[in-house]
Amino acid sequence: MIYKVLGRIPTARIFNFAYLKRTYAAPAKFTPGIHHELDKIRNIGISAHIDSGKTTLTERVLFYTGRITQMHEVRGKDEVGATMDSMELERQRGITIQSAATYTVWKDYNVNIIDTPGHVDFTVEVERALRVLDGAVLVLCSVGGVQSQTMTVNRQMKRYNVPCVAFINKLDRLGANPNRVLNQLRSKLGHNAAYLQIPMGLESELSGVIDVVNKKAMYFDGKFGETVRVADVPEEYVEETESRHEELIEYVSNVDETLGEMFLNEKTPTVEDLKAAIRRATLKREFTPVLVGSALKNKGVQPLLDAVVSYLPTPAEVDNFAYVENEEPVENRKRIRMAPDRSAKHPFCGLAFKLEAGRFGQLTYVRVYQGMLRKGETIFNTRTNKKVKTSRLVRLHANQMEDVTEVYAGDICALFGVDCASGDSFVTSRDLRISMESIYVPDPVISMSIKPKDPNHLDNFSKAVQRFTKEDPTYHIEYDEDNKETIASGMGELHLEIYAQRMEREYGCPVVMGKPKVSFRESLCGPCEFDFLHKKQSGGSGQYGRVIGILEPLPPEENTKIEFVNETKGTNVPSQFIPAIKKGFLASCEKGQLSGHKVAGIRFRLQDGDSHMVDSNEISFILAAQGAVKQAFDEGSWNILEPIMSVEVVAPSEFQGIVMGQLNKRNGIVTGTDENDGWFVVTSEVPLNEMFGYSSELRSATQGKGEFAMEYSRYSPAPPGTQNELIQMYEQTLHPNALAKKNKN
Template identity: 60%
Template sequence: MSFVRNLWGALPQKATSYGATAVKLASAAPKRPLNIFPSVLQQRFQSTYEFDPALTATTGEDANADDVARLRKLRNIGISAHIDSGKTTCTERILYYTGRIKEIHDVRGRDGVGAKMDSMELEREKGITIQSAATFAKWGDYNINIIDTPGHVDFTIEVERALRVLDGAVMILCAVSGVQSQTITVDRQMRRYNVPRISFINKMDRAGANPFRIIDQIRQKLKLSAAALQIPIGSEDQFQGVVDLVKWKAYYNEGERGETLAIKDIPEELLELATEKRHELIEQLANVDDEIADIYLLEEIPTAEQFMTAIRRSTIALKFSPVLMGSAFKNHGVQPLLDAVINYLPDPTEVTNTALDAANEEKPVDLAPFSNHPFVGLAFKLEEGRYGQLTYMRIYQGTLKKGSFVTNIKTGKKIKVPRLVRMHSEEMEDVDELGAGEIGAIFGVDCASGDTFTDGTLKYSMTSMFVPEPVISLSLAPKGKETPNFSKALNRFQKEDPTFRVHVDKESKETIISGMGELHLDIYVERMKREYNVDCVTGKPQVAFRETIQESSKFNYTHKKQSGGAGQFGRVMGFIEPMTAEEEGGKDTEFDNRVVGGNIPTNFIPACEKGFRDALDKGPLIGHPVNGVRMVLEDGAAHSVDSSELAFRIATRAAFNDAFAKARPVILEPVMNVAITAPIEFQGTVIGGLNKRKGTVVDTEIQEDYFNVTADVALNNMFGYSTELRSATQGKGEFSMEYKDHQPVMPYVQEELVTEYKKKQQQGTK
């Protein structure tokens, strides 16, 4: 009752508080519900939208009616989830029911074919998605662009760049495992790019499936307002279909591949549960939507149309996530999911995309998603195709035409578009033009991932995507004689994947590759062998240590060198102090110039900053990069003849190293969030193994015969864990891990690392 009182008390203030955004959403809401059709062959949709002349008030005065109608029937969605939740299987069923493919194949390629979206041979062998794959399909009158993303955290950049360009997403959860570690990561990525999502609880046919427990996890672990739009008919191996709480009908998939959707009355035995869950849906919506709150206070039941418009409004406003359920592998519940994508996820006109205007001090500008505006597009993914570089592009406004000229804002180069295609996994369909809101690909355009293209009349640049820092490194050398293919492969992989880095160690002269995990690097080593015929030998994995300080320290350093003729002189004074990372951008190092009175001439200040940056690249303790330090330059001295940029650069670097040693320096190591699932009888052994690796158990959860444990463990202690877990659980345990943060190493470990580094340096000087 307290909820009702609070809501009633708030009603006078919020009765007219929809605001411009809500009016826009309301104008975009479906005017009548869609029908659900009994067969894939009978997809005759009523139009969800009708073009309203008043719409130009919210979408731009020069909006073309045909263009708005096209955009209203377009959805750009991604399918994301934890490893092995059924993303690719679900996409395979979507493609089958929409008529894009004629046969269904298994993900692991047991029939020798493999899923359509896993086009890479390695993906079919390992049964995982490595690269995100794009396709498009037609559901009734609606066009849907779909990107199937990897679940493994090592390929998180693929999810990152897909969500950067999409308007909506389907978050898939396993009906048994529920919210897992990578689900939390995917949720964080969706929030980062403000992507509305539908939650789909998959694998309802599995033993132990409990969708309502998963919905509680979505609310508690992801802090999302969510409610079921469906309840299951039967459970586990008796799962037959779903009851739609919005339309108040039961849906059964019939036919060999579930291609016929039979609509029947709700079974008697499920009426009580359906009524209870519909009431729960109304309560959850009343918390986030004014219209449903009013209906709830009057103790009425919303109509199907009121339900749908409210769910759509709340989902697009990022206040609510509708939850559907089914079993993609057993062909249940996929057609209602497609209808939900149409009904509840936004079209390109309902999403605000912002660019930075380089011609106007990078002032933010909202883009208008219409084809008659100047062209703006973002290259979000690169691939080496059979015919040269394939560049995936999202068109934000304007039209991209074959043979037209576009300008790369970063380089200023004007480029002709030789070939324009729509992707269907590895297959292509040539097109003459792509309109605003579309996702396609172009051939023969040299650019980097994240470059913005325009028609040359605008200097707009899209905001960049988040790129996580690598956490693990390997030394890499070709077997036998080095060939040009070795460097060619490494250059291509770096261009395709911003989380894959390559550098040559100055001391050992070894080629070092860095990435997001062991699997990430293993895949690239395997691809070098298969795609470039370069067999490689890898060294022992090295973790990405960092160095930092725990307290501030002053410096007063003079660099003096005299050897006949002009000498070198530079004096710097100030202090260094710990610095926490900024919330926006994550910057955690800074050079602050506070010199007054010209004691250090202004033309030498940039040289001082370069000296500081040099010191950050290679820390004094073990030669790893330095994080979390601010250097404040307060004073100094210069000589009229002997001072130079080089002198001040050397002086600043030496001053930093001296102050660093006095500021309680510490080595940081990457700590991983490890999630393990195993049968309950092995719980003691698994937790004992984590303790042996000095892990900190964060959470444990028991689900019937299985238990889940989440722990924080240093990456340096995780090597070889997969073999240990398999042997400890008779092959039944599985784990995933993702980078959490860098934390100080134990004091004895720091001593060992410093001693080892000094020994290497002494050997190098001999």
């Protein structure tokens, strides 16, 4: 039996194969439609670990729904590239960097799709996509199985309570093992999952899939697999199909009361009973349907689309809440459930979840949660209370825009010329002071110094920084006053590298990135007395100032401070010159004599001094104080302090030994360990200077599953080797010729 994939034609109707081939060699032209019925809308995201086939799958979905007329490779070897990878860097590298939105129509259902990156460095793109989507397709590689980013995506889905269907992809690859992936889905991710389909053959012998629910075989004929042919299950797969059908009923019965009663009463559920139970359990996130196929070989994509419309929620079936804006903390504010009504009955409410610089100004992606919005209407930002006129409304197809006159609850659209931040809420009534629940933004884990190669490009560099930091909340740029350098912080080395390349490509501003300098400090080891006279006479009024006292170290818990104490008695040092002495002392602390870093952890005790009736002035005592500090440097004992970070590492228990070894190698001191449910947590104190490159090292050693967080703890004396290295580097900058001559001899 053969049935038409596109359109609503009963499966019982028989078609001539030649007719099918002629009609569907390329899918019918896409005709966009806006459905006003919420049950005809699906908002889904396609998420997975890197290189699991998300973008390839999206390309097939767009092709089979008639959204595009030709399919292209992800890496763009044909100089075109996948539709959703519209950025040149994405096509060159073969990875998704930015999430891309599109919409299409499948069997009269509007399907809004967001294709998300798989690399952990761009995890915020997945965060904000899942925040506004109602359901998701979790793509798993049949060879790699459940990988590091799969676990991250799973946590994100759980955070936003997003139901999902799983799609085991790449069954054509050597070493494909869908049964192992299903077991990992159950054991590693804790999903109550079962097959809705099983493959017929693996690797090069993959010929189609078997629908476990209907107990039918499905073949994908035609040059591009555009014709789905339904037939009886081949004899060699009948037993496995029956077994998987019983297993499916059992797994769904465990979480669905209606099917559970039928199972206990030994009643055989009909196909409709089973599908209804699967939908109920999936919407409650108590069951995960598992489908199989190969997107690259054009097998299994159309049944996946059927599963999306059958088992994932409509916008009306998802509870979305907004907080009433007031002075109370967020946790104490009143929550209001959004009414998913596609009419003007309820006031409009939308969430800006992604920003992008477009050709006509800022492009703001908005998910509509309530009411409707017409082109030309005025909306209000509930955070800033600013009003904006919606001069242009568009729906997105990757980097292409299609103008629309109105959008409704459940839609994903974009606005032009709206000045806002990611996570802002918009309403059509200024009196409606509400804001949608915010988007979780992880903290950056890696930092590098960054500067333009050419100082003449500073303007372009500033424009790029302003744009990228606004678009991506995980990309931070700040100026380090201590070391006089600009620091870029992000989610990983690839994250920072991509933005550096985009600055060059999009703004003509090549940049240099490197390891940032650590904010070392110089401090005194023990008390040191000083008695310094600054005297200068060159005709006329001269300079005269004398300071006497003690320079002493502060306690270890205060070694980041500097103090000035006036202990003078009498008029040897006139009171009007005390501020000048303090000013000179503070100026000396800006740059130490050992390594050029700031001086900290010392107290300047001024006990006595001397002045001249004519020659003493403010500059005299500033220079006297600076001379006193230099005298203490020459006569006292000094050391270099380094920042110590409190580091917390979380990883699977199997990698505990490796992680401990890495921390020891980096001069870390373990302060505590904990283990729970197959994962361990280790807290330690590690010098910041030893933490560069740790992010990549940890990911490599733990198969990408380890994560760490660090924060400043204290300053502590650096090891002798580090101190000698810093001193030599500083001497080289002061006397480069002398050092070169010394090395030559």
